[in-house]
Amino acid sequence: MKIAVTSTGKTIESSIDPRFGRAPFILIVDDDCNLIEAIDNSTNVNAMRGAGIQAAKTIADRKVDLLLTGRCGPNAFTTLEAAGIKVGVEQSGTVREAVERLKRNDVPLADKPNAEAHW
Amino acid sequence: MIVAVASGKGGTGKTTVATSLAMVLGNRAQILDCDVEEPNCHILLKPTILTTDAVNLPVPSVDLQKCTLCGKCGEVCQFSAIVPIGKTVIAFPELCHGCGACSMLCPEKAIQEVPRNLGVVETGMAGPLEFVQGRIRIGEAMAPPLIRAVKTQISGDKFAILDAPPGASCPVITTVKGSDFVIMVTEPTPFGLNDLEIAVEAIQGLGIPMGIVINRSDIGDSGVKDFCRNKGLPLLMEIPHHRRIAEGYAKGAPLIESMPEYADKFKKLTDDISMIIGIPSKGSSL
Ligand code: SF4
Ligand code: SF4
Numbered sequence: 001m002k003i004a005v006t007s008t009g010k011t012i013e014s015s016i017d018p019r020f021g022r023a024p025f026i027l028i029v030d031d032d033c034n035l036i037e038a039i040d041n042s043t044n045v046n047a048m049r050g051a052g053i054q055a056a057k058t059i060a061d062r063k064v065d066l067l068l069t070g071r072c073g074p075n076a077f078t079t080l081e082a083a084g085i086k087v088g089v090e091q092s093g094t095v096r097e098a099v100e101r102l103k104r105n106d107v108p109l110a111d112k113p114n115a116e117a118h119w
Numbered sequence: 120m121i122v123a124v125a126s127g128k129g130g131t132g133k134t135t136v137a138t139s140l141a142m143v144l145g146n147r148a149q150i151l152d153c154d155v156e157e158p159n160c161h162i163l164l165k166p167t168i169l170t171t172d173a174v175n176l177p178v179p180s181v182d183l184q185k186c187t188l189c190g191k192c193g194e195v196c197q198f199s200a201i202v203p204i205g206k207t208v209i210a211f212p213e214l215c216h217g218c219g220a221c222s223m224l225c226p227e228k229a230i231q232e233v234p235r236n237l238g239v240v241e242t243g244m245a246g247p248l249e250f251v252q253g254r255i256r257i258g259e260a261m262a263p264p265l266i267r268a269v270k271t272q273i274s275g276d277k278f279a280i281l282d283a284p285p286g287a288s289c290p291v292i293t294t295v296k297g298s299d300f301v302i303m304v305t306e307p308t309p310f311g312l313n314d315l316e317i318a319v320e321a322i323q324g325l326g327i328p329m330g331i332v333i334n335r336s337d338i339g340d341s342g343v344k345d346f347c348r349n350k351g352l353p354l355l356m357e358i359p360h361h362r363r364i365a366e367g368y369a370k371g372a373p374l375i376e377s378m379p380e381y382a383d384k385f386k387k388l389t390d391d392i393s394m395i396i397g398i399p400s401k402g403s404s405l
Contacts, residue, residue, distance in 0.1 A: 083205040
């Protein structure tokens with residue numbers, strides 16, 4: 001399984017950034033928390049609109065199965081759903097901690113967006 | 120001549136200035152309320168509305184039977200309003216700016232444009248004054264195309280007064296673009312100054328001459344005046360706080376009705392602006 005995690009930094013010991021579209025980095029890791037890729041999301045951070053949609057497209061292109069983040073707005077959620085990516089929300093702490101929680105089945109999977117649209 | 124009346128924040132008296140200016144010009148003027156989220160010139164001017172036209176934006180609708188998921192539409196859209204993803208193409212009409220690029224470039228002709236209503240443009244008369252306003256549909260966020268529709272009503276042979284939305288965002292720039300002059304209305308307080316600085320900076324990028332009107336000029340401090348001096352912005356008028364103005368405003372009466380002595384000051388304001396931009400305000404060729 002490929003997991004995407006929104007992060008403040010480039011390593012798995014970095015803190016999670018709760019914002020999906022506007023996190024500085026998105027880390028792609030495997031089940032054993034090995035880092036596959038650290039995506040620099042900074043162009044998205046400055047995007048006027050649709051940052052969440054673009055971030056969703058970015059991870060869909062990498063064939064990610066599941067996203068761990070804090071909040072996910074409605075447009076991003078629709079896009080992730082269409083790509084068949086599951087969304088684990090309300091995550092905090094480090095990237096490693098979140099992945100370990102996921103392995104313990106301790107992450108709530110969202111069936112609807114948990115943030116307002118960002119204008 | 121096109122004059123936009125703007126302000127860094129709401130509640131500074133922008134509409135008071137715009138309506139007064141239009142009223143002293145009378146049949147030589149038209150007022151266009153571009154504050155489409157909260158148009159309120161009509162409260163002071165009480166126009167008779169003669170025409171109401173819906174403003175629609177063409178947004179994409181994808182026929183998935185024809186779509187081959189080539190991805191071209193998603194690449195061309197700057198606003199993430201159309202996204203080929205997984206085995207489908209999602210459209211987000213509320214993000215679409217109606218540029219038409221996606222439907223034009225789709226190799227399969229799978230994208231059709233369907234109208235999405237943004238609001239209405241209304242025209243009418245307020246006494247001798249030509250009146251135009253835009254009203255955005257409730258819940259709609261895409262103001263610029265509606266503002267552009269309002270501005271198509273500018274007649275060219277009249278003095279057009281545009282009441283801009285407050286702030287310094289996209290709708291303000293859309294309103295102000297193409298104007299000959301911008302009047303910035305502000306209050307002489309630190310809050311007023313802060314928002315004024317942001318708005319002045321945004322509008323200066325357009326290279327349009329600008330002047331300042333200070334409302335409630337007897338409150339606050341000298342910060343706004345210092346700012347004008349440093350930036351070389353002409354101080355066009357000061358309107359002190361006056362009980363009769365406040366009472367008139369509360370009743371929905373325009374400033375020059377509750378304070379007739381202001382009619383001359385606003386006439387002089389139009390002359391001053393004409394002088395700054397070098398267009399005569401009198402005569403037929405405004
Ligand atoms: S451009 Fe046309 S064919 Fe290509 S993905 Fe978009 S809708 Fe489908
Ligand atoms: S019409 Fe323009 S803005 Fe709208 S979805 Fe197509 S490319 Fe994007």
